[in-house]
Amino acid sequence: MNTTAPVVQVENLRKTYGSFAAVDSVSFEIQRGETFALLGPNGAGKSTTIEILEGYRDRTGGSVKVLGVDPGKGGLNWKARLGIVLQSSGESGNVSVREQLTHFAGYYPNPRNVDEVIASVGLEAKAGTLIRKLSGGQRRRVDVALGIIGSPELLFLDEPTTGFDPEARQQFWQLIRSLKADGTTILLTTHYLDEAAQLGDRAGVIAGGKMIDIGAIDEIGGEEARIPLVRWRDANGKHEERTHTPGAVVASLMAAGAEPAGLEIVRPSLEDIYLQLVSDHAHAREVENAR
Amino acid sequence: MSTTTPTAETAPSFGLGIGRSVRLGFSRIKLEVRSYFRQGDSVFFTFLFPVVMLTIFAVAFSEQNFGTEEEPLTAAAFYLPGMIAAGLLLSGLQNMAIDIAMERSDGTLKRLAGTPLPVMSYFIGKIGQVFTTGVLQATLVILVASLAFDVELPSEPSKWVTFAWVFVLGVTTSAVLGIALSGLPRSGKSATAVVIPVALVLQFISGVYLGFSMLPEWLQNFASIFPLKWMAQGMREVFLPASFEVMEQSESWNLPGVAIATGLWLVIGLIVTRITFRWIRKDS
Ligand SMILES: Nc1ncnc2c1ncn2[C@@H]1O[C@H](COP(=O)(O)OP(=O)(O)OP(=O)(O)O)[C@@H](O)[C@H]1O
Ligand SMILES: [Mg+2]
Numbered sequence: 001m002n003t004t005a006p007v008v009q010v011e012n013l014r015k016t017y018g019s020f021a022a023v024d025s026v027s028f029e030i031q032r033g034e035t036f037a038l039l040g041p042n043g044a045g046k047s048t049t050i051e052i053l054e055g056y057r058d059r060t061g062g063s064v065k066v067l068g069v070d071p072g073k074g075g076l077n078w079k080a081r082l083g084i085v086l087q088s089s090g091e092s093g094n095v096s097v098r099e100q101l102t103h104f105a106g107y108y109p110n111p112r113n114v115d116e117v118i119a120s121v122g123l124e125a126k127a128g129t130l131i132r133k134l135s136g137g138q139r140r141r142v143d144v145a146l147g148i149i150g151s152p153e154l155l156f157l158d159e160p161t162t163g164f165d166p167e168a169r170q171q172f173w174q175l176i177r178s179l180k181a182d183g184t185t186i187l188l189t190t191h192y193l194d195e196a197a198q199l200g201d202r203a204g205v206i207a208g209g210k211m212i213d214i215g216a217i218d219e220i221g222g223e224e225a226r227i228p229l230v231r232w233r234d235a236n237g238k239h240e241e242r243t244h245t246p247g248a249v250v251a252s253l254m255a256a257g258a259e260p261a262g263l264e265i266v267r268p269s270l271e272d273i274y275l276q277l278v279s280d281h282a283h284a285r286e287v288e289n290a291r
Numbered sequence: 292m293s294t295t296t297p298t299a300e301t302a303p304s305f306g307l308g309i310g311r312s313v314r315l316g317f318s319r320i321k322l323e324v325r326s327y328f329r330q331g332d333s334v335f336f337t338f339l340f341p342v343v344m345l346t347i348f349a350v351a352f353s354e355q356n357f358g359t360e361e362e363p364l365t366a367a368a369f370y371l372p373g374m375i376a377a378g379l380l381l382s383g384l385q386n387m388a389i390d391i392a393m394e395r396s397d398g399t400l401k402r403l404a405g406t407p408l409p410v411m412s413y414f415i416g417k418i419g420q421v422f423t424t425g426v427l428q429a430t431l432v433i434l435v436a437s438l439a440f441d442v443e444l445p446s447e448p449s450k451w452v453t454f455a456w457v458f459v460l461g462v463t464t465s466a467v468l469g470i471a472l473s474g475l476p477r478s479g480k481s482a483t484a485v486v487i488p489v490a491l492v493l494q495f496i497s498g499v500y501l502g503f504s505m506l507p508e509w510l511q512n513f514a515s516i517f518p519l520k521w522m523a524q525g526m527r528e529v530f531l532p533a534s535f536e537v538m539e540q541s542e543s544w545n546l547p548g549v550a551i552a553t554g555l556w557l558v559i560g561l562i563v564t565r566i567t568f569r570w571i572r573k574d575s
Binding site: 054055056076077079080082084086088089090091092094095099103104106107108130146150 | 314315318319322325329330393394398399401402404405406407408409
């Protein structure tokens, strides 16, 4: 039997700033070739978690292995296997897109082709432009390009598509799919739930530093949360019914008489499920605090 | 059953040796020099500053004789060595300390920290940038002095040998001290406020703007603690007439002293850098 160790292993990770726990006993694993989406509201602890995995921040407790190495002790060989797109970056950018990418390509043992990378983020027309003269979304694409230039085994993407126009986002999804096809392992955070649904294999939802749910993208939130909803209006107001047999519900409505107004059958999207999870968690906290 | 740890299996180590550091160092020099000249303010404040100051002094004191009756000396000739020394300080210490503090706060260093770039290559890039811009700057100052203000340049090869080693030692020391100082300011914005006054005071007490022999002895002794005084003294040996030697401290150019004092600061700078340099402040 041959088992491959997970690319990322996080166990009971804890990070405190003073008495405030930004990350509180978070555990997850990412297998080789998998895309894991880390979801959660602002301040949930996503970036803190990612930056610990990248070796930027020390952890307060727990154990972390990234490509088999403790990120606090990762050397140059380890870094050569990672691609990092940070949540924010703001260099002065006095070099052109191509100069910057060509230069960074030199850091890695098997870099990607610079022009292909530029094309893959849709910056062909701007390849010769100084980075500081690019628009915000274009600069962000340079960040993504720099993250993938070294053909990383493991790619960290912290809100990579902030500021992307819809077309750039589609192109980015295409890019990530091709990286996945090449076997790249990806850790992604995003506030665009459609993005997570499109790209992720599994997701973890983190809130207030705690992992509140984790699972396959199409299973997270549980069976219950995915049951379709039938909504309609009548003289008594709005109605909503969760049912495995929406057709039957509609049929019975029809049988009862007139065509129901505002009829919809909704399969909860990842966004609906996510919002439900986060608000349930917030409620549970309030109840806990009230005690 | 076998468990494969990804580290051992899939990562052939790729020449982490000195060769790679140097190769990437040269690649960084190219990038650094390019972006230096594309950044308008650094070109003015550090690159052209000595030429501008030399011109101002040469024009303002054009009627004055800085030498003796028998051996007259123009203001341009008198100020040339000081301006070259000031250039070493500005291109090296001032430029590096501010530049690296800025790069630390704007995220450049954070990005580099996440790549397999050796710190050594980064330093080579910085020192190479200082060296390149320093050479161009000194050349410009000397050319302007000679062509615009008729300063007579030394003809003995031995003077130029002295110039070469004082320059190389000075520019390296200055750059290394700048790197060492870059960790001091808490942010890029405060770097300018911290570094420029320090550099300015050093220039005033080290014989750059004011003739060193005009300073009281205690101030001369104090200035002798710092390297700029010694770099300026070395440059005076090269560019001033021999008759000026008696005006130096201990009435001698004291080139061995120049080498020792500057070299000592180089070592101090290297040690401080080695101990304190971090790509980023963790957990800030
Ligand atoms: N250096 C720090 N010092 C003190 N508190 C910090 C520090 N960094 C982060 N925090 C706190 O930790 C919490 C988690 O921050 P983090 O940046 O990980 O959130 P996030 O999930 O990435 O949010 P966002 O979606 O807004 O990016 C926040 O409450 C933040 O204020
Ligand atoms: Mg974040």
